[in-house]
Each structure stands twice: as structure tokens, then as C-alpha cells.
Amino acid sequence: MSEAATPDLKGRVQELIDTMINPAVAGHGGFVELIDVQDNRVYLTMGGGCQGCGAADVTLKAGIERLIKEEIPEVLEVLDTTDHSQGTNPYYTAGKS
């Protein structure tokens, strides 16, 4: 059975998103929403310029996840639940080189 996050853990993740992550990704018209924290795994969605963006995985794994794990070491993983196929204004659109 999965374990819901303590209010403290979820609150700390939310604060990090509000104060550090969202102000940064807003530079590309994006935003991140915290969906839940279960079993020390953070579930979020990426919207605006991040939704469908060709660099969304880089932002998530090399940026957001790294930052959250550095600031809150008990977080094990950050998982993206976004339906990127529904993005209508991605900042980077993938294509051939």
C-alpha cells in the first residue's frame, strides 16, 4: 500500500516548486504543478511551454528532479504525469537535425 507524504514533505516540495522551479521555467512560458507525493515519489505535471516541449525530459530529470533531490534528500524520484501529446504551445518542437 502506498504511503501518503507527510504534510511537511509535500509542503516542502510545493515550496520549492513555488519559489525556485516555477519562476525559472516561466522564462520559457512553462509551469509545474505538484499532483502528489506518495512513497517519497513526487508526481507532477508540466504545463504551458513545457507541455509537449522537446526538452521537457531534460528539464525534468537533469533540472527539476536533481534540484528537488538535492534540497530534499528523502525524495526518491520525480515522475511526470503530463500528457505531452496535448501540448499546444511547446517551447521547443522536436524535429530532424
Next chain:
Amino acid sequence: MGGEPRLLLLLPTRTYRTEDFVDAAHTLGVDLVCASEKPSTLEALAPDGLLTLDFGDPRDAAARVAAWTAERPLAAVVGVDDVTAAAAAAIAERLGLRASAPAAVAAARDKYQMRQCLAAGGVPVPRFRRIALSDDPVLGARGVEFPCVLKPLSLSASRGVIRANTTEQFVVAFRRIAALLGRDDVGVSGDAARYLLAEAYVPGLEVALEGLLIEGRLHVLALFDKPDPLEGPYFEETIYVTPSRLPESVQSSIAATTSAACAALGLTEGPVHAELRVNDDGPWVLEVAARSIGGLCSRTLRFGTGMTLEEIILRHALGWPIATLERERPAAGVMMIPIPRAGTLREVKGVDDAKATRHVEDVVISAHTGQELVPLPEGWQYLGFIFARADGPADVEDALRIAHGQLRFVID
């Protein structure tokens, strides 16, 4: 991050390959660092995970990474496409990591240099000439044997590749390629911005070979048939199906020719993607790229008990053992959904029906609604990808065609 080997992935912001390589890095549990040609909005907050590099200047990229690694040693570097392969090779050489020599990768990136190396090595290639874009195209057509194919020196996936059967068609194609290369968003420089290649049109079947070089030896990972005829005037890639239905002797000849091409270029380590034509005279090498297959096409490939192509590439770069390079038994294929005409994509209909087609595993629409669509030869994107898997290649091809027939693209 706690002691895992650090891997640097070079990921252009516009590549289709990001998700599959990032997933593979995650599966392997490495400490992932991503470099792109444009800064991430999070780079200042996560300087240990994000870098900005000028992929067009491999020497500068290598110097920057060398400085960055002073306190953050790297175990491997991998470029995911043509653009980043040269920078990855330069970084690897500077840091003593596993990769082909930068000169070999650079030769593979420039179609003229590539043909010179292959011809010098006795590898069958079409007759070719490099022509300056500043030349008069009518004069440039002199001495060219028709039909011929004109192409940029450095773009990939058939972008800017045009067949000409007459001098008049040559002139039109020449001007069209010159206009394409002059566009700001194309971003070519050096010889690639000043010349194009004209080469003899080689009739025959076309195949794509996916391979991995280990200490100079080519391991064939998959040979794809391209069942749609590619006769021009443009060369839109659509269906890839593996295993090949060509006779074993022909497949062996294709592998031997590709191996000879890699040796002629000096490629020794890492993934290679080769395109060849096959006719009564045997295989002809059209391209050997020092990278893996493009788009999302690698999703057709699984090895052993489910390892992805990207895991194999990363394991090789890290010097980790690879349990097997043998592809799974079922046939597999992909259709790169072509853009039928220019316009704005408004809606995609029939995706659920396409996904429900027997043997179809997935349909990924990678274009987004509202996106401006540009068909070949200027275009640089696909509408999406259809993936199928079945017992035999004929069933895979049928499934891809049926699924594609279910899709309707509303473009205005």
C-alpha cells in the same frame, strides 16, 4: 547524487531522441548531465546537471566540458544525432573517453568528405561532385550525368535531397537547396553553407543498417527494409521493417560493405546508421552516420530480454557489459508519418482506430495542433510515428499501412 558514474548526454533542443536516451540513463542509474545548445531555464539552479555547449564548435565544447569536469569527472559522453556526434567525439578525445576519432566523425558528417573517404577505400559509392552554391547552376550541371541527386552536405533525413532528370530540373533543385541552406533556422556553416553535392542516382532497393562499432568491429543490430519506393523527386522516408526480407547472401554483402565503409572513414566506436541502395551491382553506400537511427524509430528495436537501443549505446560508452546484441525474434517496423502538404495542423482524427489495428503497438502524434507543417524537401519534422510488431515482416508492413489509412489530418 551519490557516486554513480556521471554520463553527459548531448541533446539538441529540437531532437526527437531526448526521451529515449533520458529513459535509458534513468534505467541504468547513472548520474545524468544534459547539455544543449541553448541554456535551460534551470541551469543556474542545477549547474551539476545542465550545461550549455556550442555543438557547432566541437573544440570549444570540449574545452568547456574539460573545465566543467575538473571537479565532476565524467565516465562517458554520448551525442544523440549528427549535430552532436562531432562534439561528443571531441569531448571524448579530450577526456580520454570511449568514442571514434573526431576526424572520422567529422568526415561522416560531411557528405562530400564521406564520399571521398569511401571512394578512396574502394567502397562502392555513386559518382559525385561538389558544386559551390555561388556557381551558375547551368554551368554546374555540365558534366553531371542524369538522372542525378542533389543534396546538402550536412542535413539529414532526406531534407533538401532532390532528384533531377534534366538540366532544367537541376537548376530548379540547385536554387531550392541554396534557398534552404540560406535560412536562419537551418543553421549550417562552413563548407555545408557554401556547397552542395551532386551525385548519380542509383536505382534499386534501399535499406538501413543499424550497427554498433566496438574496437573497430561492426556488430549489426538490425537491417531494415524500406518497402516504399524511393525514386524521387524527393526521398521521403516512411516505412522501416526489420528483419530484412532480402536473401541472406545480400544481407551479408550489405553488412560487409557497411563494415568496409566504417573502416574507410576511420569510425571505430559507437553507434552507426547506414543507408544503402542494393541493385544487380551489389550494395552502394549512400550514407554512414556516426549516430543511431533518428526520430522515434529506435522504439522498434529490443534486444535480449527487452533492452533498448539507447541502453546498449550508453552501456557501450560507459564500458559496461552488454548481455546480448541480438534483436528479439518478432518482426518490427515503424512508419514515419509524412507531412502531406504545407499548412497549419488543426486536428488529428482516427488515432484510436489506428492504435486498434492488429499488430500495431503504438501511434505517437508528435506534431501539435496549431503547428505549421512544412513538407519535404524543406521540412524537418514528421507528423508522428506508427509502431508495429508481428511474427513476420509482411504482417508488420500491412499493419503500418492499415493504421496509417485510419488517420486523418486536418490541415489548413
